Amino acid sequence: MALWDSLKNLFTHLIHPWLFMAISAQHLPQTVTGIISSGEFYKFLSPSAFSEALFGNFWATVGPRVKAAAEERVIPLLEGRVSGGRIHADVVGTPVHGTVIEIGAGSGMWADVFARIGAGSGSTAKDGARRRNQAVPSITKIYGVEPNPLSTAALRKRVEDVGLGDVYEIVPVGIESASDPDAWAGQIQPGSVDCIVGVLCLCGIPDPEENIKHLYKLLKPGGHWYVYEHVKATRGGPLISLYQRLVNIPWSFFLGSCRLCRSTRDSLLAAGPWQKTDLVQPPDEPPYKVLPHILGTLTK
Numbered sequence: 363m364a365l366w367d368s369l370k371n372l373f374t375h376l377i378h379p380w381l382f383m384a385i386s387a388q389h390l391p392q393t394v395t396g397i398i399s400s401g402e403f404y405k406f407l408s409p410s411a412f413s414e415a416l417f418g419n420f421w422a423t424v425g426p427r428v429k430a431a432a433e434e435r436v437i438p439l440l441e442g443r444v445s446g447g448r449i450h451a452d453v454v455g456t457p458v459h460g461t462v463i464e465i466g467a468g469s470g471m472w473a474d475v476f477a478r479i480g481a482g483s484g485s486t487a488k489d490g491a492r493r494r495n496q497a498v499p500s501i502t503k504i505y506g507v508e509p510n511p512l513s514t515a516a517l518r519k520r521v522e523d524v525g526l527g528d529v530y531e532i533v534p535v536g537i538e539s540a541s542d543p544d545a546w547a548g549q550i551q552p553g554s555v556d557c558i559v560g561v562l563c564l565c566g567i568p569d570p571e572e573n574i575k576h577l578y579k580l581l582k583p584g585g586h587w588y589v590y591e592h593v594k595a596t597r598g599g600p601l602i603s604l605y606q607r608l609v610n611i612p613w614s615f616f617l618g619s620c621r622l623c624r625s626t627r628d629s630l631l632a633a634g635p636w637q638k639t640d641l642v643q644p645p646d647e648p649p650y651k652v653l654p655h656i657l658g659t660l661t662k
């Protein structure tokens with residue numbers, strides 16, 4: 363019975379990425395008609411532009427489900443209740459606070475969590491009392507970096523809906539342009555940010571090493587980077603690594619700029635000196651997972 367359960371589990375993990383791609387494929391007709399009706403015909407000639415449009419439609423369907431599955435890890439992470447990849451009942455670290463950059467904010471799926479943890483009129487009296495008891499400062503400013511115009515429109519509505527309108531500023535460019543004064547109206551100064559939050563987004567940014575180093579420079583000394591990302595498989599042996607690389611080929615078309623085999627943990631650790639690193643694969647993930655994660659916090 364145990365062997366049968368293990369085989370079933372292995373099979374589920376092996377087909378998991380194909381299910382995502384099948385859902386993405388179901389959005390092909392909608393993507394084609396969307397491009398035709400917007401007149402952006404160049405997207406038919408550019409595989410990257412087409413797959414970004416496809417991803418936008420796919421994520422509108424799948425994003426809420428991915429959020430629901432990730433909540434059990436991401437909420438404790440942002441509340442400072444994760445260490446060694448495990449979730450704790452009590453605060454064991456530092457909750458998100460001060461000036462925050464949310465990388466790849468998407469449609470604002472985590473905005474309600476920021477509001478609850480302590481920003482804007484969305485935070486409750488209970489949240490405020492919890493913060494005061496723990497002497498944790500509240501969130502004073504959030505820069506939501508998001509280049510996809512469809513997502514920024516949804517993000518704008520979402521931050522208003524959760525009461526973050528006066529705290530949340532949308533940076534409507536890719537992270538590679540977030541410090542370019544010509545790319546958007548504001549600027550984020552080096553060493554001015556208390557916390558960086560990245561949820562399932564470093565898999566899709568261009569030049570990850572360079573851009574992660576750039577983000578590192580924006581953090582204050584003592585600042586925190588909260589990480590929940592899917593990464594290159596390292597614990598499942600050569601067959602799982604090979605399988606992940608093969609799956610990555612169609613994945614790159616169906617999932618926009620997302621890549622399966624990034625060594626994001628290495629890139630983050632190499633970004634600069636860290637006072638404290640607590641970033642591991644959650645111990646409850648099996649080694650043969652084709653979409654393994656890293657979870658935790660880095661302190662500059």
Ligand SMILES: C[S@@+](CC[C@H](N)C(=O)[O-])C[C@H]1O[C@@H](n2cnc3c(N)ncnc32)[C@H](O)[C@@H]1O
Pocket residue numbers: 421425429465466467468469470471472507508509510513535536537538560561562563566567568619
């Ligand atoms: C998988 S989605 C995750 C969205 C959100 N973090 C969430 O958990 O719902 C990845 C996001 O990264 C965004 N993205 C893509 N390229 C980016 C870039 N160069 N800089 C910042 N974000 C980017 C995508 O538009 C997308 O919204």
